[in-house]
Amino acid sequence: MSFLVQRFLKAMGLIVVFSLMGYALIKMVFELACWAAGHDGLVAMISFVASIGFGGWIGLEAYLSLRDWRSRRRAKDFDTPG
Numbered sequence: 001m002s003f004l005v006q007r008f009l010k011a012m013g014l015i016v017v018f019s020l021m022g023y024a025l026i027k028m029v030f031e032l033a034c035w036a037a038g039h040d041g042l043v044a045m046i047s048f049v050a051s052i053g054f055g056g057w058i059g060l061e062a063y064l065s066l067r068d069w070r071s072r073r074r075a076k077d078f079d080t081p082g
Contacts, residue, residue: 011063019059026058027051 030047033039 014066015059015063017059018062019055022058022062023051023055026054 027047030051034044034047
């Protein structure tokens, strides 16, 4: 398997893991709000779709933040004391 394919699959795997964690977190928040307010089925369907969207967004943002943090950490290793 080529290097580019491996990098792509690793990035996609991290995005999927972060997205699932974000989905679970948002779903719990929405379920708690719906349970406390006694919402109907339409609101439950909307919260299901919103959880998928927000979960994907959280996953992508978490991956980009992790990648940025790692690149800054590597760059600091190459800095020479002035």
